[in-house]
Amino acid sequence: MTQIQLEKLESEEYSSSKKGKIGSLLKFYLIPGWRNPEFYAKEEEIGRIKSKRRLFRRLLTPLTIAGFIMILFIVVMGVYSIWLTPYTIDELSLPYLPKGGIPFNPPSSEHPLGTTKYAYDILGRLIWGARTALTAAALPVIVGTAGGLVVGTISAYVGGKIDSIIMRIADFWFSFPSLILVIILAPMVGQDLYNLLLLFGLFSIPGAARWVRALVLQVKQNVYVRAAITGGAEKFKVMFKHVLPNAMSPILVGFFGAMGGAILGFASIAFLGLGDESFADWGTDIAYSRGKTTALYAVFWPGLLIAIAAIGFMLIGDGLRDALDPRLHI
Amino acid sequence: MPRQARNMLKYVIKRVLFMFPLLLAVLVFTWLLSHMMSVDPYLNKLGQVMDRETIERFLRQSGYYDPWYIKLGIYLRNFFAGDWGESYIILPNKKVIEIIMEITPRTIELMIFPIIIVPLIAIKLGVTSAKNKDKPRDTLIRGFAIVGAGFPVFYLATLVQLFVGITLRDFTYGGINLEVVYANSPLLRNPVPEGGVGTGFRIIDSILYNNQEYLFDTLTHLILPLICMTFVSLSAVTRMTRSTMLDVLDQDYIRTARAKGVKERDVINKHALRNAVLPTSHMIISGTAAALLGSLFVEITFNYTGFGYYMITAIWAGDYIVINGLLIFSTIIIISGTLIADVAYTIIDPRIIY
Numbered sequence: 001m002t003q004i005q006l007e008k009l010e011s012e013e014y015s016s017s018k019k020g021k022i023g024s025l026l027k028f029y030l031i032p033g034w035r036n037p038e039f040y041a042k043e044e045e046i047g048r049i050k051s052k053r054r055l056f057r058r059l060l061t062p063l064t065i066a067g068f069i070m071i072l073f074i075v076v077m078g079v080y081s082i083w084l085t086p087y088t089i090d091e092l093s094l095p096y097l098p099k100g101g102i103p104f105n106p107p108s109s110e111h112p113l114g115t116t117k118y119a120y121d122i123l124g125r126l127i128w129g130a131r132t133a134l135t136a137a138a139l140p141v142i143v144g145t146a147g148g149l150v151v152g153t154i155s156a157y158v159g160g161k162i163d164s165i166i167m168r169i170a171d172f173w174f175s176f177p178s179l180i181l182v183i184i185l186a187p188m189v190g191q192d193l194y195n196l197l198l199l200f201g202l203f204s205i206p207g208a209a210r211w212v213r214a215l216v217l218q219v220k221q222n223v224y225v226r227a228a229i230t231g232g233a234e235k236f237k238v239m240f241k242h243v244l245p246n247a248m249s250p251i252l253v254g255f256f257g258a259m260g261g262a263i264l265g266f267a268s269i270a271f272l273g274l275g276d277e278s279f280a281d282w283g284t285d286i287a288y289s290r291g292k293t294t295a296l297y298a299v300f301w302p303g304l305l306i307a308i309a310a311i312g313f314m315l316i317g318d319g320l321r322d323a324l325d326p327r328l329h330i
Numbered sequence: 331m332p333r334q335a336r337n338m339l340k341y342v343i344k345r346v347l348f349m350f351p352l353l354l355a356v357l358v359f360t361w362l363l364s365h366m367m368s369v370d371p372y373l374n375k376l377g378q379v380m381d382r383e384t385i386e387r388f389l390r391q392s393g394y395y396d397p398w399y400i401k402l403g404i405y406l407r408n409f410f411a412g413d414w415g416e417s418y419i420i421l422p423n424k425k426v427i428e429i430i431m432e433i434t435p436r437t438i439e440l441m442i443f444p445i446i447i448v449p450l451i452a453i454k455l456g457v458t459s460a461k462n463k464d465k466p467r468d469t470l471i472r473g474f475a476i477v478g479a480g481f482p483v484f485y486l487a488t489l490v491q492l493f494v495g496i497t498l499r500d501f502t503y504g505g506i507n508l509e510v511v512y513a514n515s516p517l518l519r520n521p522v523p524e525g526g527v528g529t530g531f532r533i534i535d536s537i538l539y540n541n542q543e544y545l546f547d548t549l550t551h552l553i554l555p556l557i558c559m560t561f562v563s564l565s566a567v568t569r570m571t572r573s574t575m576l577d578v579l580d581q582d583y584i585r586t587a588r589a590k591g592v593k594e595r596d597v598i599n600k601h602a603l604r605n606a607v608l609p610t611s612h613m614i615i616s617g618t619a620a621a622l623l624g625s626l627f628v629e630i631t632f633n634y635t636g637f638g639y640y641m642i643t644a645i646w647a648g649d650y651i652v653i654n655g656l657l658i659f660s661t662i663i664i665i666s667g668t669l670i671a672d673v674a675y676t677i678i679d680p681r682i683i684y
Contacts, residue, residue: 063476183642268483268484271482272642286485286488293492306485310481311476
């Protein structure tokens with residue numbers, strides 16, 4: 001090859017377009033095991049030939065499939081709630097009181113599962129409550145995980161005095177029983193749904209930061225991190241490009257587990273009567289019908305759906321952890 | 331002293347010394363919290379007085395207009411002197427310390443059975459589940475544990491209460507009549523006679539004073555909350571043991587032990603379990619401390635007047651003095667529990683050097 005062609009080849013190889021950078025960076029983080037095809041061409045070829053059957057077979061054990069089905073059921077109920085019930089969302093929660101309804105009516109032809117405290121239809125509240133439940137699962141966990149990631153990574157990476165100060169602050173927040181603290185602060189913050197969820201998320205940041213810090217310290221001991229530092233990469237680049245993506249799998253597993261816990265925590269707060277009553281929520285249903293011994297259906301169905309949602313998220317988290325564990329030689 | 335023990339002693343002393351500033355920070359935080367509560371505490375003391383001057387004089391005397399550092403100083407001095415205030419809404423004019431001394435034995439009675447039984451059963455279940463991974467036995471145990479972890483506690487408690495207390499009673503026409511609504515039948519009195527020595531624990535008191543009716547009554551009222559608490563604790567510890575055991579069973583030293591010819595039972599119990607039980611022990615010990623407080627929902631459902639019951643009724647009523655006292659008490663327990671768990675961590679695993 002001539003000199004000109006060689007130079008052209010070299011320049012082609014190392015030029016990277018600005019276009020796909022953010023997309024590829026996001027994919028690098030969110031999809032465990034995805035690598036940029038530019039830098040891993042040979043491995044890509046092999047991966048395309050080799051089948052992904054093993055990963056799927058480890059993922060799809062019976063319990064994990066059950067978890068997926070449960071979550072799919074709840075998501076479908078939430079997405080298609082307009083077509084699944086004749087009541088709109090305004091008719092099923094507090095500022096609206098249905099006229100001419102009997103509270104705690106047994107199941108009849110008009111209300112397939114009976115009515116609850118202010119003569120709301122239980123089936124309608126179950127279906128619209130799926131939306132509230134998914135919001136209550138997603139919002140605190142996203143806030144908590146993002147905050148924990150930032151604080152934990154910075155603390156683990158900087159090290160030294162700042163690290164111990166941040167850990168002391170996290171210890172301080174950790175020594176409060178978090179559920180009791182949220183219950184105490186809930187009447188002060190107001191009974192708005194988003195305020196409560198934000199409070200939940202903020203209180204889970206110290207725990208998440210501790211956990212991420214332990215994880216990052218574990219990953220930092222690997223040889224490739226030291227190789228990258230020796231190669232001359234700057235501190236933050238090493239943190240974001242080498243350390244963090246390899247710690248992503250446990251964080252993803254913890255994300256799903258935390259979503260299950262967030263649903264249960266929010267239902268507990270609503271059970272005590274401190275939840276938001278202008279949303280059709282499952283926990284508020286249980287609070288409405290707590291002592292009624294003749295209206296078992298008003299207690300049974302919302303609690304069952306809370307359980308299904310929480311169990312589904314936990315099963316998916318367990319299945320992901322079993323499948324993505326790099327040490328199993330199966 | 332050998333170097334390792336000296337390091338461990340230094341670590342323990344450092345942790346204990348850190349506890350005091352932490353406690354101080356917790357006190358300041360709860361004091362701040364009590365200032366944000368919105369129920370006016372002076373109306374009860376004043377009664378029907380409508381006169382503006384009297385109200386202002388009373389407030390000035392009680393320290394309402396003092397600057398914040400004086401209020402904080404008085405609060406801290408009272409706290410360390412033993413005066414934690416008096417409740418003003420839920421149990422009027424009863425000292426908070428007396429309330430805590432009365433209700434802690436009841437919560438301990440509720441908690442002692444799960445604390446003893448759960449680690450024994452749950453570790454065995456977790457080990458079995460990890461040994462036969464993806465076999466029917468594992469799926470069964472995992473399903474059982476997930477039911478306990480996924481169903482909300484209050485839901486299980488409410489269902490059990492309604493089923494056993496009402497449906498079963500109506501079904502058998504009063505044959506199986508297990509009362510589930512109170513902590514004791516309201517007609518029975520405390521077995522400690524006037525001027526006698528009592529420990530505060532109802533079971534021990536009724537054994538000491540030979541009051542069988544009270545003992546039987548207490549025990550039957552304790553059964554259902556105990557079942558709920560045990561079930562929830564069992565599932566959490568089983569899941570944790572299973573996951574740590576799975577991590578350990580893939581290590582190379584287990585493979586070496588099997589290749590060496592060690593019996594399978596010894597491989598699991600002697601080599602694998604000792605490494606796997608480490609995070610679980612941390613969770614059990616600090617969970618013991620948290621379990622004293624985690625019985626909130628079970629106690630509210632069964633009307634069992636323990637720690638959680640008073641906490642929640644105080645929050646509903648807005649009685650910030652009781653909330654303060656109970657919150658500080660629970661924080662002290664959690665801090666000491668975490669400290670004991672960390673020290674036990676270093677005792678169990680001698681490789682950890684600080």
